[in-house]
Amino acid sequence: MPASTLSLIVIHPDDTVAVAIETVEAGHDVSAGETALKTLSEIPKGHKVALKDHQPGDAVIKYGHPIGTITEAVAKGGHIHSHNLSTALGAGDSYHYEPVALSPAPDAPEETFQGYARSWGETGTRNEIWVLNTVGCVNRAAVSVAKAGNHIIAERGIDNVDGVHAFSHPFGCSQLGDDLDQTRDVIRALALHPNAGGVVIMGLGCENNKLAALLEGIPEERRERIVSFNAQEVVDEEETGREAIEHLLEVMKDDRRTPCPVSALRLGMKCGGSDAFSGISANPVVGRMTDRLSERGGTVFLTEVPEMFGAEQQLMNRAADEGTYRQIVSLVEDFKDYFISHNQPIYENPSPGNKDGGLTTLEEKSLGAIQKGGKAIVNGVLAYAEKGARPGLNLINAPGNDAVSSTALTAAGATVLLFTTGRGTPLGFPVPTLKISSNTGLSERKPGWIDFNAGALIDGEKDMDALADDLWQKILRTASGEEAQNERNDYREIAIWKRGVTL
Numbered sequence: 001m002p003a004s005t006l007s008l009i010v011i012h013p014d015d016t017v018a019v020a021i022e023t024v025e026a027g028h029d030v031s032a033g034e035t036a037l038k039t040l041s042e043i044p045k046g047h048k049v050a051l052k053d054h055q056p057g058d059a060v061i062k063y064g065h066p067i068g069t070i071t072e073a074v075a076k077g078g079h080i081h082s083h084n085l086s087t088a089l090g091a092g093d094s095y096h097y098e099p100v101a102l103s104p105a106p107d108a109p110e111e112t113f114q115g116y117a118r119s120w121g122e123t124g125t126r127n128e129i130w131v132l133n134t135v136g137c138v139n140r141a142a143v144s145v146a147k148a149g150n151h152i153i154a155e156r157g158i159d160n161v162d163g164v165h166a167f168s169h170p171f172g173c174s175q176l177g178d179d180l181d182q183t184r185d186v187i188r189a190l191a192l193h194p195n196a197g198g199v200v201i202m203g204l205g206c207e208n209n210k211l212a213a214l215l216e217g218i219p220e221e222r223r224e225r226i227v228s229f230n231a232q233e234v235v236d237e238e239e240t241g242r243e244a245i246e247h248l249l250e251v252m253k254d255d256r257r258t259p260c261p262v263s264a265l266r267l268g269m270k271c272g273g274s275d276a277f278s279g280i281s282a283n284p285v286v287g288r289m290t291d292r293l294s295e296r297g298g299t300v301f302l303t304e305v306p307e308m309f310g311a312e313q314q315l316m317n318r319a320a321d322e323g324t325y326r327q328i329v330s331l332v333e334d335f336k337d338y339f340i341s342h343n344q345p346i347y348e349n350p351s352p353g354n355k356d357g358g359l360t361t362l363e364e365k366s367l368g369a370i371q372k373g374g375k376a377i378v379n380g381v382l383a384y385a386e387k388g389a390r391p392g393l394n395l396i397n398a399p400g401n402d403a404v405s406s407t408a409l410t411a412a413g414a415t416v417l418l419f420t421t422g423r424g425t426p427l428g429f430p431v432p433t434l435k436i437s438s439n440t441g442l443s444e445r446k447p448g449w450i451d452f453n454a455g456a457l458i459d460g461e462k463d464m465d466a467l468a469d470d471l472w473q474k475i476l477r478t479a480s481g482e483e484a485q486n487e488r489n490d491y492r493e494i495a496i497w498k499r500g501v502t503l
Helices: 136-156 177-191 211-216 220-225 237-251 278-295 312-317 322-341 352-356 362-373 402-412 440-445 464-479
Strands: 017-020 029-032 035-038 048-050 059-062 065-070 112-117 128-133 164-166 196-203 226-230 258-261 266-271 299-302 378-382 392-396 416-421 433-437
Touching: 017 059, 065 362, 112 464, 128 136, 128 177, 128 237, 136 164, 136 196, 136 237, 177 196, 177 211, 177 402, 196 211, 196 220, 196 237, 211 226, 220 226, 220 237, 226 237, 266 278, 266 362, 266 402, 278 299, 278 362, 278 392, 278 416, 278 433, 278 464, 299 362, 312 322, 312 362, 322 378, 392 402, 402 416, 416 464, 433 440, 433 464
Parallel strands: 128 164, 128 196, 196 226, 266 299, 266 416, 299 392, 378 392, 416 433
Antiparallel strands: 017 048, 029 035, 059 065, 112 258
């Protein structure tokens, strides 16, 4: 067999498939570790090639776990994808608790970043003024107030406030019950975020999402940095907003970055527009960040519950105790019930872009997605828009949708987001959002979107240890004030998870 210039990636020694680094033509000789084979058909970049013969009903193994069932015979060297691989997921999966052995955390060096230590005990990576609205009716007014605030900062040369930003949304009116409470909880959680050194909350006055009810949940020690009003109750809402900005700038005048322990960092882990390399390069290096920060006493958030389906047992086995295990089971089962109550199958998750990139089943996508959680023990489970995370890894109840889940991570208190992607997206959120590409092609094609290229691992330019060290330093620089691409582009937005009736 002639030597091949192309090779395949085998993720786990038990795997029955490998991943093509580049598109491989039919009849080409390739290698997968010590295994050599001839491709029987074209294998697109990122897609799976069989390392052994598979018969109908056989499980396909990737990441060392089943990712689905073969529906027709596939010989060694054959292409395995949507045409011959089916999910094995169902609604009636049963779970059990088999806790992994806990290893003592290694001694970690004392490291710091330049952050904003808040008087209430949290630490921000930015010192911004956030303009929030209770209802979509005042979206444009909120944007105008933020624009005026940035003009004031520029005109006066204020250098300790990182900007004024409005986060619009269409909700707050014509909502009822839990759906209304959820909108209120998200806005309140954002108002309490440590990156917001000052907050303007603008209501209309006649909406269901009453400003007074929202403010009831604001602790007294936080009131000094929050100014609120209803637009119907003032002569000029934009002028009142500008006056609020002036007041907050005075309150914030002594805010400065100071050395803060790494344990004060809160990272949110997210993947969007995944491809077959996301679970090999970008997500695993982010998983290293989960482990590294957890070992140092910091806090990590992981969400996208539907992208745990098929891999949830691994997270359950990493629960800190049986009570946390039961919380994870409820998290997963409640989300499956949510799908079923809307007459939707639980396994319809991989998007067209995911499938083009080589992902076939939800199990495959989920096993790659949870790599962002590293090997850390799960210490907590949070409801949507709930505060109160524990140090270490916390799971949050939220969907896989990029904007909704990233907003949930921010509402929980994440001060930097690590957003892995194989397809690319310009989306950004209220906190610095580091985009981490799974492949070099994306990084080169969209340098204005991507902050860090994990594709160097696929290219063989760096090993995982070197890549992890580089990303860690990037995070510390970002937490200390270095702009992420979303900040340079001024791409910042929120999306609230709507689950109820609109009147």
